[in-house]
Amino acid sequence: MNYSVRGNRKVEYQCPRCTSPVESPLERAGEQVACPTCGAAMMVPGARELEQLTIEVRLREAKKLEAERAEEASRAERARASRASEVGRAKAAAAKEAEARKLQPRAEAAPRARGSVSRVTFGGTLFLALSAFYLVAVLPLQTRLSQTQAKLNALTNTMNANAEALESLTETVNHNARIANLNNRVR
Numbered sequence: 197m198n199y200s201v202r203g204n205r206k207v208e209y210q211c212p213r214c215t216s217p218v219e220s221p222l223e224r225a226g227e228q229v230a231c232p233t234c235g236a237a238m239m240v241p242g243a244r245e246l247e248q249l250t251i252e253v254r255l256r257e258a259k260k261l262e263a264e265r266a267e268e269a270s271r272a273e274r275a276r277a278s279r280a281s282e283v284g285r286a287k288a289a290a291a292k293e294a295e296a297r298k299l300q301p302r303a304e305a306a307p308r309a310r311g312s313v314s315r316v317t318f319g320g321t322l323f324l325a326l327s328a329f330y331l332v333a334v335l336p337l338q339t340r341l342s343q344t345q346a347k348l349n350a351l352t353n354t355m356n357a358n359a360e361a362l363e364s365l366t367e368t369v370n371h372n373a374r375i376a377n378l379n380n381r382v383r
């Protein structure tokens with residue numbers, strides 16, 4: 197049977213009995229129809245083209261579906277990458293903060309170090325001042341104190357010597373008195 201397919205939608209053919217031209221939608225290829233002129237039953241041709249068209253349509257649908265899945269996968273990948281970069285940024289920020297926290301005590305330690313240096317300087321100044329005070333005031337006082345102590349010792353020795361002399365003198369006086377008393381009794 198001679199037939200032709202137009203635009204993948206229509207199939208044009210002839211009635212095998214009355215040879216009048218007939219056209220049907222390609223989707224009806226393979227179906228039994230009646231000739232609109234003579235009423236003869238005949239099969240719509242173009243089953244092969246319909247099958248080809250169906251395969252092409254399914255292939256297009258499959259490709260479209262594949263493209264949609266690829267797009268979905270790409271979206272998911274972009275979302276994952278975005279989350280990963282967010283996580284990366286968060287980690288970087290956390291690491292930076294941790295580093296800053298690690299540096300902070302050092303930053304605090306620096307003024308303390310300067311403070312201790314100034315305390316050392318203050319201590320040194322105080323030591324020099326105390327040394328100067330010791331040399332100017334305390335040492336002469338100590339010297340005078342030692343001299344006074346020595347004088348006091350000498351004085352104490354003199355006093356002790358005087359006391360001994362006084363005691364000896366008193367004994368002599370008492371002795372003389374006893375002798376005088378005895379002389380008076382003898383007379």
Ligand SMILES: [Zn+2]
Binds near residue numbers: 211213216233236
């Ligand atoms: Zn016919």
